[in-house]
Amino acid sequence: xxxxxxxxxxxxxxxxxxxxxxxxxLQHRPVVVLSNNDGCAVARSNEVKRLGIKMGAPLxxxxxxxxxxxxxxxxxxxxxxxxxxxxxxxxxxxYSPLTEVYSIDEIFLNLKGMPFDxxxxxxxxxxxxxxxxxxxxxxxxxxxxxxxxxxxxMAKKNLFHGGVFExxxxxxxEALKALSIEEVWGIGSRWGKSLRSLGIQTAYDLTExxxxxxxxxxxxxxxxxxxxxxxxxxxxxxxxxxRKQIRVSRSFGERITKYEPIREALSSFTARAAEKLRAQxxxxxxxxxxxxxxxxxxxxxxxxQSIVMQLPVAxxxxxxxxxxxxxxxxxxxxxxxxYKKTGIILLxxxxxxxxxxxxxxEANPKRQALMEALDQCHEWFGRKSLHxxxxxxxxxxQGRRGYVSAHQTTSWENLPKVYAx
DNA sequence: TCTGGGGTCCTAGGACCC
DNA sequence: TCTGGGGTCCTAGGACCC
Numbered sequence: 001x002x003x004x005x006x007x008x009x010x011x012x013x014x015x016x017x018x019x020x021x022x023x024x025x026l027q028h029r030p031v032v033v034l035s036n037n038d039g040c041a042v043a044r045s046n047e048v049k050r051l052g053i054k055m056g057a058p059l060x061x062x063x064x065x066x067x068x069x070x071x072x073x074x075x076x077x078x079x080x081x082x083x084x085x086x087x088x089x090x091x092x093x094x095y096s097p098l099t100e101v102y103s104i105d106e107i108f109l110n111l112k113g114m115p116f117d118x119x120x121x122x123x124x125x126x127x128x129x130x131x132x133x134x135x136x137x138x139x140x141x142x143x144x145x146x147x148x149x150x151x152x153x154m155a156k157k158n159l160f161h162g163g164v165f166e167x168x169x170x171x172x173x174e175a176l177k178a179l180s181i182e183e184v185w186g187i188g189s190r191w192g193k194s195l196r197s198l199g200i201q202t203a204y205d206l207t208e209x210x211x212x213x214x215x216x217x218x219x220x221x222x223x224x225x226x227x228x229x230x231x232x233x234x235x236x237x238x239x240x241x242x243r244k245q246i247r248v249s250r251s252f253g254e255r256i257t258k259y260e261p262i263r264e265a266l267s268s269f270t271a272r273a274a275e276k277l278r279a280q281x282x283x284x285x286x287x288x289x290x291x292x293x294x295x296x297x298x299x300x301x302x303x304x305q306s307i308v309m310q311l312p313v314a315x316x317x318x319x320x321x322x323x324x325x326x327x328x329x330x331x332x333x334x335x336x337x338x339y340k341k342t343g344i345i346l347l348x349x350x351x352x353x354x355x356x357x358x359x360x361x362e363a364n365p366k367r368q369a370l371m372e373a374l375d376q377c378h379e380w381f382g383r384k385s386l387h388x389x390x391x392x393x394x395x396x397x398q399g400r401r402g403y404v405s406a407h408q409t410t411s412w413e414n415l416p417k418v419y420a421x
Numbered sequence: 422t423c424t425g426g427g428g429t430c431c432t433a434g435g436a437c438c439c
Numbered sequence: 440t441c442t443g444g445g446g447t448c449c450t451a452g453g454a455c456c457c
Contacts, residue, residue, distance in 0.1 A: 034425090040423095104457075188455055188456085219430090219432075221454085244428085250425085251425070296424060308450095
């Protein structure tokens with residue numbers, strides 16, 4: 001299955017594009033979408049990128065630019081982005097039977113055995129996605145996934161290709177010579193630095209190394225990247241692999257010292273994690289609970305701690321998980337600290353069919369029915385419609401979300417209205 | 422004062438066993 | 440001063456991704 005070629009379809013400035021679909025006044029204006037809690041920039045329009053605002057930059061650092069250039073600032077609206085993502089993915093999946101949804105805004109396609117003009121094919125795909133969803137995408141095509149990534153970069157940079165680029169073998173070396181080492185998929189700033197100290201400055205330089213040497217000095221991941229840049233495919237398409245862990249965590253809107261609101265937040269996250277777990281049809285055998293103070297404030301007493309709680313039996317039962325989470329929190333919580341964040345990670349996930357039956361634990365059909373009803377209720381009436389008492393009602397932990405747009409595609413109240421003249 | 426959240430994989434090192 | 444060697448399992452931490 002590692003045989004290429006591969007295409008990578010990547011949505012342009014995805015969150016910003018979603019916002020623009022429902023608010024055309026945002027077109028051609030600088031727009032930035034913030035992370036949870038309105039903390040930092042997670043999506044930027046091209047206008048904002050040109051102003052030099054970096055991915056992940058905290059809002060308080062670029063407030064002056066916001067005022068100066070009249071930048072539209074938005075809180076993130078994940079239900080909208082998730083829904084738009086599904087629409088885009090469905091269309092793209094019609095173009096190849098073998099696809100891998102890599103992230104909320106990226107999808108790989110295997111193009112093996114497609115004999116036709118790939119660029120024309122990609123232009124058609126791009127147009128259909130734009131016409132049907134309003135989301136602009138770029139398409140990169142290459143012999144390996146890593147080269148498809150390279151091609152996608154080039155498609156985005158050189159707009160005269162119409163947002164589509166096929167990196168053919170005769171252009172490969174030239175393209176890799178022009179690509180600095182940190183821009184390669186899988187090579188971050190740390191490894192980039194150590195590679196540069198060895199005289200490896202560009203993607204091409206990496207392909208000139210003996211991969212066994214790279215593996216020895218670094219690791220197999222980097223060795224594979226080197227091979228892929230050389231045109232040898234060694235990262236197969238991963239079709240719908242169930243998650244190996246599920247994490248839910250949030251920073252609080254304000255620092256919290258008391259136990260009770262932290263427990264409420266953790267209960268909420270646990271309930272959400274259990275829901276995700278059931279959605280993918282898995283069971284968990286152990287959970288990790290953690291709490292953290294603000295690591296940026298060095299003057300305050302710091303406390304970062306986590307604890308793993310083993311469960312007596314693999315389960316997807318929210319009530320069992322809530323109990324375990326609470327026990328864990330009791331063990332690690334310390335009074336007199338200003339906490340910033342808590343969260344839960346479900347570990348050791350197994351498929352339901354493989355779940356071991358415990359001699360001392362009989363599956364409770366009533367409880368299972370309750371969980372099903374809960375999930376249904378959330379699907380039909382929203383997550384706020386029904387919740388556990390331990391999640392609390394005050395939600396003192398809830399983050400800031402000062403600039404949120406409407407839920408145009410997932411809420412009846414927010415459905416856009418169209419008037420005929 | 423304000424600085425996200427959710428994933429993956431790999432490696433080193435300690436514990437433990439024979 | 441000498442005080443095995445090798446295998447497995449687990450965990451923490453570090454790197455990367457979007």
